[in-house]
Amino acid sequence: MIGTVEVGLIYGVMALGVFLTFRVLNFPDLTVDGSFTTGAGTAAMAILAGWNPALATLAGFGTGFLAGIVTGLLHTKGKIDGLLAGILTMIALWSVNLRIMDGANVPVGRRETAFTPLSEAGLLGTWGGVAILTVAVILLGLVVVWFLSTDLGLSIRATGDNGPMIASFGVSTDFTKTLTLALSNGLVGMCGALIAQYRSFADISMGIGLILVGLASVIIGQAILSQRKLVFAVFAVILGALLYQLIIFAALRVGLDPNDMKAVTALLVVAALLLPRWKGVGGRFGRNPTATGAADERALSGAGAKEA
Structure with missing residues (x-):
């Protein structure tokens, strides 16, 4: 149970990333299936090379950042459809990740990781460790809220709401x-990178289907919390990531086959899509629920096309 909560909090970082594209930019980005593994493989190889865990984690951020730039350039400069641009980058990253890891699996072993201090203090796997991770994720969420409240962040939000309008004011939407x-x-x-250090290995297949997990986290969290204020919208996705992991944990505990977890995820997303309509909750930052539901379904249909 405690381990599930810890993993859910870590996946909250991923959910924040999906939130930026899916909710703020209104862009269903499928690159994440590849960039997740890229970050994991980069951090694992860096730790094996003797890097400080903090630098290894930042390296994971950096390689994911570069992957996002590739998708962005394909879409903006190459004029490739956003969905297809993400798929192309994700496919290319499979080979890139194999090159980074020099194989399909990289065990970190007993090397020092970002979680070693917690483990040595006897906090990992306890509620004390959960509290520390909660504070860390909350601080990251506050950074996201601050960034989206800056002039640049407001430009990004305006790009997602009405790109042609903000471009008319001289903002480069590209x-x-x-x-x-x-x-x-x-x-x-x-x-x-954090998951690889937490689990002590990186694997080429660890990012497969991650976009569905990210979308489920965003939709579940924002179906529960109001989205009329930015701070609530941001922290809702962290809550959604935690709830998603707890629901999967509960499903396994009641005896469901692990092979059924994709179906469970699909049912969770369907329920989360319908819940705002039943409750009459507004959509993204106050949009009407019908419009939000339609956007959610378009993004999920893109994810389904990639899975097919």
Whole structure:
């Protein structure tokens, strides 16, 4: 149970990244399936090379950031559809990740990781460790709230709401889109780096289907908390990541086959999509629920097309 909560909090970092593209930019980005593994593989190899865990984690952020830039350039400069641009980058990252890890799996072993201090203090796997992780994720969430409240952040939010309008004011939407994709995948890569250190290995397949987990986290959290204020919208996705992991944990505890977890995820997303309509909750930052539901379904249909 405690381990599930810890993993849910770590995945909250990934959910924040998906939130930036899916909710703020209104861009269903499938790059995350690849950038998550890129961050994990980069951090694992850096730790094996003797890097400080903090630097290894930042390296995971950096490689994810670069992956997001590639998707952004394909979409903005190459004029490739956003969904297809993400798929192309994600596919290319499979080979890149194999090159980074020099194989399909990289065990970290007993090397020092970001979680070693917690483990040595006897806090990892306890509620004390959960409290520390909660504070860390909350601080990261506050950074996201602060960034989205700056002039640049407001430009990014305006790009997602009405790109042609904000472009008429002289804002480069190509830049705001590319930067948001880069930051989003940077956070996803950092999450991958943390998961690799938490589990002591990186694997080439660990990012498969992650976009569904991210979308489920965002939709579940924002179906529960009001989205009329930015701070609530941001922390809702962290809550959603935690709730998603707890629901999966409960499903396994009651005897469901692990092979059924994809179906469970699909049912969770369907329920989360319908819940705002039943409750009459507004959509993203106060949009009407019908419009939000339609946007959610378009993004999920893109994810389904990639899975197919």
